[in-house]
Amino acid sequence: MPTRRGEPKKAAECLRTALRDYNLKFGTILNDPDLASLRASPEFKELQEEARLGGEDIGYSFRRDLKLISEVQAPFRGVRRFFYVAFSAAAGISLLFTVPRLFRAIKGGDGAPDIWETVGNAGINIGGIIVLVALFFWDNKKEEEQLAQISRNETLSRLPLRLSTNRIVELVQLRDTVRPVILAGKKESVSSALQKAERFRTELLRRGVLLVPVIWGEGRTPQVEKKGFGVSKKAATALPSIGVDQGSTRI
Structure with a gap:
């Protein structure tokens, strides 16, 4: 069942209130699987931009977290x-x-x-x-x-990914386990890149490299019954892989 019109806007307003008045961590919003479809909406992108800039209307918790990461990357x-x-x-x-x-x-x-x-x-x-x-x-x-x-x-790290085992994970779950390499483009160019990478299969496996093919314009949009903004575990198996029908390929 598609999301009702205006529902993402109402949800964004509720989250804005929670961030401002109840000190909700923005990381909680990013990690909540029930908000996966909301995170794909323009309303969420607007909310995230407001949280990045900080202010009285939305609080400064997310900006503080970002600045801590920034200080680690640029300590001087x-x-x-x-x-x-x-x-x-x-x-x-x-x-x-x-x-x-x-x-x-x-x-x-x-x-x-x-x-x-x-x-x-x-x-x-x-x-x-x-x-x-x-x-x-x-x-x-x-x-x-x-x-x-x-x-x-942080937003991209929450993208869903279907592994060759048909398991759905988020990119962030692969952190410290494998190194995803996204191959994006037309079907012919991606297939050619995968074929050329086949001869390095053993070395890539040893280095823990995960190849993620993304085919522009050929993804499928399944009809998934949703409750609120989440996707049920049963329906998750019907989700398409990122860009290809067969799922990501690890070599």
């Missing part, structure tokens, strides 16, 4: 920011003392500092502040891009 970002701020402050303080000297140099007279030296010092301080502030904002932009990538990876 905080150190760089500290030096950006520290050196910018030092250049700003130096500029405060340089500006009065510049005015005295322009006026001239006895005891006036050399104008070219003073202008050079002021230029160095101003240039340093501009460069350091630009680097600070560039680092912030890179962090946001990294957070978006981590959030996207």
